[in-house]
Amino acid sequence: MPPLNLKTIEERVSALAGREEYGEELLFDLLLAYGRPTSSVTRLRTGSLNVAENPESEYAQKNVVYYRDISTDAPLSAAKRETRLLRAVEGLRTHERAVRYTTRFVIASDHRWLAAVDTKTNENRIFPIREIDKHYVFFLPWAGMEKAQFAAERHADTKAAEKMGKLFDALVANNSVTLTTDAERHGLNIFFTRLLFCYFAEDTELFPEGAFTKAIASQTQEDGSDVAQIITDIFAALDEPDKSDLPAHLQEFPYVNGRLFSSEAAYQVPKFDRKSRNLLIEMGRLIWKDINPDIFGSMFQAVVQSGSRSELGQHYTSVPNILKTIEPLFMDALKDQFEESYKSVRKLERLLDRIGQIKVFDPACGSANFLVIAYKELRRLEHAILDRLAALSPQHQTLFSDSVVKIDHFYGIEIDDFATEVAILALWIAKHQMNQEFKEKFGTEPPMIPLQSMGQITCANACRVDWEEVCPHEPEDEIYLIGNPPYLGASMQSKEQKEDLNIVYRLERRPNKIDYIFAWFLKGSEYIATTNAQLAFISTNSVTQGEQADHLFSPIFQLGVEIGYAQTSFTWSNNARNSAGVTVVVISLRPISDNPKYIFTRGVRKSASTINAYLADAPNVTLKRRSSALQLQLPPMIRGSMPTDGGHLLIKPEDRASFLDTDPDLSRYFKKYVGSAEFINSQQRYCLWVTSEDAQALQRIEFFEDRFRRVAENRKKSPRKEVIAAATRPWQFEVCSYRSTNSIIVPSVSSERRKYVPMGFLGPDTVISNLAFAVYDADPWLFALLTSKMHMAWLKAVGGKMKTDYRYSNTIVYNNFPVPHLTEPIQEKLTQAALRILDVREYFCECTLAELYDPDKMPDLLREAHAQNDALVDSIYRKTGFESDEERLAALFKLYEKMIAEEAHAAEHEKANKAAVKKATGRRPKAKKETTA
Structure with missing residues (x-):
């Protein structure tokens, strides 16, 4: 059945609106409105897929939904109703069943109101069911449409970054900073990184509530003349373990440790005036605990990068797209193991041990959004396992004091020094947020400060640094390389980037027209070859097309590496305003193995025997440019x-x-x-x-x-x-x-x-x-x-x-x-x-070919003529024909492989004949005259 369009979905959901009360049928009707298969909805309705422990009020369907009915006969005020729904849906979001079933949405309803959370984007909604038509965009992923394509949400992250941009501009103007020297840029980078930490810490109970902002507001002059000194004193206090000699107003700030507030990073806090002081205080009034470190880091970078401000929030990779790399790479397998271990304490403990050993490495990490999402996903799975262990063996609850997922198992390489600092901070924020979830579920909170580790992020050129030195590994280590390395066509590369490619290829001659991202694929393949490591990178889809595919994959396949899974072309976009869109693929590489291989196309997963350079389930061949047709009957084009x-x-x-x-x-x-x-x-x-x-x-x-x-x-x-x-x-x-x-x-x-x-x-x-x-x-x-x-x-x-x-x-x-x-x-x-085709086209001669071949307008006569030609x-x-393009491609690549082998054999035969003639006569044989087809 073809996918539904947006207008049809809107009409279907609108038909559900207007009722004051709606029972459990709402869930099933809603799923059908988004085009979910009737058979799947029927299985959910009859209970074959619902939650066995509470079949009458809870329903769970893998990858789709976890629903709980919390209806009650007791009269509730609007405030109590909202609080009850929010608590219920928050409990569902972190529930081990939601992790176990990888549900996209968790929903709680009391028949009048509905609360829902998108577990991939962390967006939430609460509204009267009668107004469900106003929120139809929220559930679009059920129809295979990511909301980023249709709705640009304005998050706390965007607001915070915009405020940060205003402060940045004010400080640059007030300090006559030109940003032309590395020292000037580095100084402001350090300041803003520390500032972000303080705002987040005072909003999440690491500092006394509002401590930093209150200090600025109450202890500085309104003209801002002494703000720099107060901030300098606070930063120094945060790096001081013994506070006995400090003034009383500084003793409330804890010792942070780590390199974040180290006095070794010599720089001067910028001078403030009235405007910049007011901005500093305004920023402190934002709700910083709501920021998403996976998103905010990229926007924060744009604040301080010249020419990027107008693109604020455009170029981070959205959570659903990040999950297209990490879910098939390792999270799906871990969740399958969780499912298999669900009733066994011993197996669950083994799974915890495995999770604790995993390393994740992003060799082009930017502000660490891939690492942050991977860390959060592993932590949430860990929480689900601990939840299940507590249910199976209550004494385990007393052992839950810290996480087995260590932040220092997350590695990155980033060439920009500021992005490196932001990446470290983003990982730290992610850890703190997950510790808060840990505390809510198990009653204890792993200690955050003094900081013991803030990740393993290296500031370096990934093309020129030894990845083994950044993330050392033994062949048996379970390591996953992920990320979205930079892609630049040959004409867009700087002299230094071209030299980067020369260094990576270690050849006097390398293909000229190759994308910059080739360096990451080749270095990544060398890193994982003969090990237990695997990688998955988002890449421009051009690397799987034309001669680029041969240039990239021929040397990779020679290393004994294969494609484990691939996401075919899709538009990479995000939830930012004016979000960027580019057509990309996801390619996963691993040492050759007998493990299953998968191709994902528009959300549908298909098993493959071999995935070749063109992301087809077909023989592993690559095509080179040819000056003449492989089939000699074809005339020159x-x-x-x-x-x-x-x-x-x-x-x-x-x-x-x-x-x-x-x-x-x-x-x-x-x-x-x-x-x-x-x-x-x-x-x-x-x-x-x-x-x-x-x-x-x-x-x-x-x-x-x-x-x-x-x-x-x-x-x-x-x-x-x-x-x-x-x-x-x-x-x-x-x-x-x-x-x-x-x-x-x-x-x-x-x-x-x-x-x-x-x-x-x-x-x-x-x-x-x-x-x-x-x-x-x-x-x-x-x-x-x-x-x-x-x-x-x-x-x-x-x-x-x-x-x-x-x-x-x-x-x-x-x-x-x-x-x-x-x-x-x-x-x-x-x-x-x-x-026949040409006659039909002539019959419709008043139409352009653009009109005739528009899939929505194509005349039936022309469709029939083409269908007859296709069958022929x-x-x-193949006499029996083909059911799909996948079958056609498999046959084409198999025939190509055969014809290339025959051509090579014929060339060798001709070469041998020439050698024999020369040996017998002492002369070269006359060359045959070429004829033109």
Whole structure:
């Protein structure tokens, strides 16, 4: 069943609104409104998946929901009702069942009101059920839609970061700081890191409530002149274990330890004025205990980075996207072990021991959002295990005094010194928040200060530092590398970044056009090879496309490393306002093993036997550029003609018409000019196409002379030698691929929404531009082959992408396309199928190809013609056809592997024959003349 759209969901949820009271049926109706399968909802309703201990009032379904009915006949005031619901849903959020079932939402309802928490984003809602339509966006993940795509929530983190930005600007202005030196930047970095700690500490019972803000408000002058001295004194007190000699107002601040307030970090607290003092106090009134360290760290960085303020909150990785790396990498397996150990004290204790030994390492950690989420997830699982142990063996409760999940088992590398400090602080805040949860559940709180450890974050260039020195490991250690390393295409890399790649590859020659993220994948593969370690990185999806896939994965696979799981292309976005969106994949690597492999696509998990470089369940091969087709029956496909003319050889239809009104005999020099956009959208353009023989005569005509002169002037300014040389023949395109024959045009870019790339035939008077590909003298059977589901599956897998749109390539896609030998009868059948498609398109000639191939508007006749063609092409590869593109890809890669092996064998055979001839005659054999298809 196709996924629901947003409008349909809104309408379905609105139909549930308006009632004053709604029983348990609300849960089931709500799940159905979001498109959950009826069979799944029925199982939940009848109790086969609900909570066995309390089947009448609680329901739990794995990955979906944990629901509790707390209805009562007793009359309640609005305040009491809200408090009761909030307590209930908070209890559900940390309940071991919620962890055990990995429920996305926990919900408590009393039939009139509903309280809910999204366990992945920690967002919550409480509202009257009659107003449920106002909150339909909140539950969108049930329909496979992350809310970040539709709603930008304004969190405490954003408010705090914005306030911090105002204070930063005020201090820079008041201190005449230029931020041009490392010392100036470092000094402000240290100050703001310490400031954040103080705000959080006074709001979470580490300091007396409001101690820091009250000290500023009550002990400093309103003009701010003595604020710097008071803050300096407080920071010094926080680094002093013996406070007996300190003034009374400083003795309430505890000894923090760690390097956070170390006097060794020599710097001066900035000077304050009235405005900055007021901002300092205003910030203290925010609710700092509500900040999310996984989000705030990235926004905090933006505060102090020039040019980033307008992008506040855009570039952190959202929690659901982080979970796409860590859940399949290790959390799912740990939760499965929890499920298997649920009734055994001994097995649960072993699982605790395992969790206590795990190390997590982010070699591009930024402000540690990946590490923070991984730490929190492990702590929550630990709490669930302890909860279950207490239920099985009450005496265990007395042993719960500290966490087995140690903060110093979390490692990171970050090149920016400020981000390094923020990362350390973010981990510390995460630890304190989880200790608070520990206290709520078990009545004791692990000690936080004096600080014993604040994580293992190293400030260094990850490309140039030895990862083994940052995170030492033995082969048997359970270590997980996670993160979102930087991705920059070759044209975007600085000189230093290119040198980074040279260092990582340790080669005199490395592939030129590789992404910067390759360094992390290669170093990560070397780190985990022959060990028990695994990694999962979020990456731009370009690394699995075109020749990039071969450049990246060939050296990785040679290390004995395989892809353990992969998330295919999805849009990475977050809950920030104006959030950034980029198309990414998640790739997990591990030493070769017999463990299961999985491919995740739009939230659906499928088992795979092998995951290749293109994230397909198919033989582990990579494609290289080819100058000719692998299947010798396929004619050459070339890129169209490239003008490089400054636009002066291209003619608007009205200019052509105007000129030919006065001299119609020259119409033969005006040809139709078509690229991808013109062909798909039926747009008319023309170009001048002049032979060298005619150029001299035409230059005497003002229209042509003016055009040729402008082309020459434009080309002479080019930095490319080839273009400058082409200035001597300004009447011609720089690259002339055109032939005066019929041709098939293949657009170079096409929308991902289309089931087929709209290809077609063109007449001899049309020049195909360099923004499309051309096959000249092509037979119709080739059109049938290329416009099939089979070829589309190949394009989707191995072709490039422009964001998520298809980007065609003749050297990668077409020339590597594996095709069985086509007999004449098969070619005739293909020809008839092609002509049928073209006839239907001609019947709808008033429509553009963009309209005809819009999946929402495609005529039924055209769908039927393509379906018949698809069935025919499928039968060429397998008589029984295929059920899915996954099956098609498996067959295509298998055939490709076979054809490449045969080609290599033939080349070796020819080489041996040449050697034999030379040995027998003493002469080289004559080379065979090449023929053109």
